[in-house]
Amino acid sequence: MKKIELKVILFLTILFYMTTTTSAATAASISYSISFPEAQAHYVDVEMKITGLKQNSLELKMPVWTPGSYLVREFAKNIESLNVTADGKTLAATKTRKNIWNLKITGVSSVTVTYRVYAFEISVRTSFIDNKYAFLSSPDIFLYPGNMLNSPATIHIKPYKKWDKVTSSLEKVNGDQFTRYSPNFDILFDSPIEVGNQEVFNFDVDGVAYEVAMTGGGTYDDERIKQDFTKIIREQVAIFGENPNKHYTFIVHNYLKGGGGLEHLSSTVLGASRDAYSTEKNYQSFLSLASHEHFHLWNVKRLRPIILGPFDYDNEAYTTNLWIAEGFTAYYQDVIVHRTKLYPTDNFLALMAAQISALENQPGLKVQTLSASSYDAWIKAYRPNENSNNTGISYYTKGALVGLLLDLEIINDSKGKHALDDVMKYMYTEYYKVKKRGYTDAEFKLGLEKFAGKKLTDFYNNYINGLTPLPYNKYLAYAGYKITDSLANSNNAELGITRLEKVARLIVTGVSRGSAAWVDGINVNDEILSIDGVPVPEKGDLIPGKKPGDKIMVKLVRDGLTLDLPIKLLKSNRQKFKFEELPNPTTEQLTVRKKWLKVN
Known part of the structure; x- marks a missing residue:
């Protein structure tokens, strides 16, 4: 009984601590100010203010990945010049993990965090900034307070020079496109932000408002x-x-x-x-x-x-x-x-x-x-x-x-x-x-x-x-x-390599399993100079007129050394499929076809 009572007391103590910590965290107010004083150098400056703090310590965290893209990208690597102040004094920010900074804030009710993020990776999942526009993929821009994922946040954006538009699914505050609100960090991290002079057009689909922002120009027809x-x-x-x-x-x-x-x-x-x-x-x-x-x-x-x-x-x-x-x-x-x-x-x-x-x-x-x-x-x-x-x-x-x-x-x-x-x-x-x-x-x-x-x-x-x-x-x-496979009856030979495109030199980038190149030892990064003494073409068929079973001599350079490699060509196992209708389809088959393809 005593052991049970002790466990109950311990559980209640932990529950009380968790409850008070959570309530203290949710009482905090979080806001960000985003500016681009050096957009041409691919930087965004972030000022984060947290008020209403009641705990003794605070963790600042940066996500290591972005939802929908399943790779740890280590976003914290792009943060620099992180500084924390409270009541006009600098607070020490101790890095305790690759993406976490710990602050001791006993007696401190509000902190201001400033940092810079370098953003120069063009993709749909990473931030990119230059003097034309800024694409902010939120997980690699915004630090967040640990244990406060459910807290709301306000984001104020100060555009670079003559940028005049902000596009995001985040709600505007009082109709101001440069001030956005997120009810929690899951939504913030799932809401990218575009800042610049993008062309924007709108349409409505059965009561739902749609917005399209086009950056970079193009031959599109918006209508x-x-x-x-x-x-x-x-x-x-x-x-x-x-x-x-x-x-x-x-x-x-x-x-x-x-x-x-x-x-x-x-x-x-x-x-x-x-x-x-x-x-x-x-x-x-x-x-x-x-x-x-x-x-x-x-x-x-x-x-x-x-x-x-x-x-x-x-x-x-x-x-x-x-x-x-x-x-x-x-x-x-x-x-x-x-x-x-x-x-x-x-x-x-x-x-x-x-x-x-x-x-x-x-x-x-x-x-x-x-x-x-x-x-x-x-x-x-x-x-x-x-x-x-x-x-x-x-x-x-x-x-x-x-x-x-x-x-x-x-x-x-x-x-x-x-x-x-x-x-x-x-x-x-x-x-x-x-x-x-x-x-x-x-x-x-x-x-x-x-x-x-x-x-x-x-x-x-x-x-x-x-x-x-x-x-x-x-x-x-x-x-x-x-x-049906349109190549099923072909008797084509294949070397079984891939090469760098639009490059005069033939650099091998891949070797297909089971191919002639695989069996006889051509390697990735080999530079092929000639086949049977004939210089390789910049594009097109490398082995014109050759059949499976033919033997060729490949001259290549590997690690700076020239090598002559005999290769016995194998039959290509490439397949190219096409659809065909079966003759005299039954009523049952036509019923399935109609349902599948939505055809009459």
Whole structure:
């Protein structure tokens, strides 16, 4: 009894301490002032004020990663000149971890923290500043007080010189675009900020306000984008039954050559090529990217694997379900654009065939499972090396194709009554809205089985957790289609290397597993000088007229030494798939096709 009483007393003491600490923390007021006195040198100056403090110590923390991009990026490396003052006196800030500073603040009720951040990495997930604009990816800009993630914060932005616009999904304070409010740090870290002279245009979709900010110019047609975005948004809302936002923001960076996107709770950041809008193919790719990132509004930002929120910004968040979060989104990005009738069914089928070809031509398909590719994103997907193609796969690509097979499975098993759409809506409603949490792997499997009407254990064991080849034609036959390999009967020889593009010298950047180069010992970083005494061309076929079994002599330079390497050419195992209709489709197949492709 005494031991039990002691444990109870200890528990109550800890609970009291936690309660008083939390209440003290939540009583604090936090504000930031952002300025750009040296934007041309890629710096932002941050002043952070915290008032209403009642504790004896305070931790200042910087996230080590950003939600949606699964890599520890060590944002604290870009902080310099950190200084803390209270009542006009400097306080010591002791670094206790790579991203944490500790302050002793006994008797101090408010502190002012000033620091600079160097921002010169162009991507959708990292901050970039120059004299033209500032893109602030919040996790690598804002320090936050430990144990105060739920605290609100106000951000006041002082623009550089003639910058006149701020674009962000963060709410304006009293209508002032230069002053923004975040109810907590999870929202702040999920709300990028663009400052500059970007072109901004707006449109409304059934009562939800949309804003598009274009930086870097471009050949885009804003009226066409508004019309096409509206169609895409409505198709996505139709799946989930609601748009959970009152407003949503697209931030688009237009470069000479750009791409990529990153989703956020009420916004997204897209990279694009400024002149690519002029061609229909490239414009459709832009719409597909926008469709992908906007679909994340539901899938991953709200309907999510259970580990992906609330976030631990100090450590990785491992999940085996990125094939759902990203792969299903990659599937739906093109499904949605097709449903808008912005391009014909043949285009959609060609996109699916291209994804199948991309996956099947990756040697890592025989090495890494889909669930493992999700889990290892932190150490592999965002840290590729010269051998990555041989050892792994993309959970985007294979996840999208698994989504395709499951969609056809559900439609076929339910005789056209249900589809993957129904699973997505059910899981969104059940876990985000009702249970108010993420799902486990087992729970999503149950959701799929609910609409398939059968167990999917073998499917999971074979295609998600195993290395069994995906049986595309089994599932495509449900809709009266098949895929064929147009290269199946070819007898082409292949060396099996990749090279640096647009470089006169032939520098090997990759060697495919099982190829002639792999078997006979060509290495990454080798410079190939000639083949059979003929200097290698800057581009084009390296072995014209050669057949499998032919022997060639490759002269190369490795580590400064010249080497003659005999190579026996092997048959190319490249595949290129295309869709074909099965002859005389049955009524059942046409029912599945109509449900899948939304065609008459």
